[in-house]
Amino acid sequence: MGWNHRIVRTVLGNCYTRLAVHEVYYDPAGRAESVTLDPVCPLVNETDGETLGDLVKELALFAKAATLPILNMEEIPEFGVVSSLLCLPPDEDES
Numbered sequence: 001m002g003w004n005h006r007i008v009r010t011v012l013g014n015c016y017t018r019l020a021v022h023e024v025y026y027d028p029a030g031r032a033e034s035v036t037l038d039p040v041c042p043l044v045n046e047t048d049g050e051t052l053g054d055l056v057k058e059l060a061l062f063a064k065a066a067t068l069p070i071l072n073m074e075e076i077p078e079f080g081v082v083s084s085l086l087c088l089p090p091d092e093d094e095s
Contacts, residue, residue, distance in 0.1 A: 002026050005065040008035060010073040021065050024076070032071055034078035 006024040011017050020039035027033040042058040044050035 005061050007065050008071045032076045035076045
């Protein structure tokens with residue numbers, strides 16, 4: 001199963017719709033089958049010997065995600081259902 005960074009649209013209850021970069025994992029036929037629940041960010045760990053050059057490579061992967069079609073969280077089988085639970089309904093006392 002392969003993976004890549006993709007921009008994923010997540011509808012958060014009735015609050016808002018978010019676009020963010022996630023890691024998306026694919027089944028053998030190339031269909032998105034799971035996704036990280038939380039967005040990911042480009043980072044490197046200097047303690048493990050990673051360098052600025054590694055960060056530049058990571059940023060290039062994020063830039064490539066912007067060239068691919070946007071995926072919808074609710075259409076990805078694993079974790080898609082939780083997107084409706086992430087935002088509470090507005091408080092009825094607020095006007």
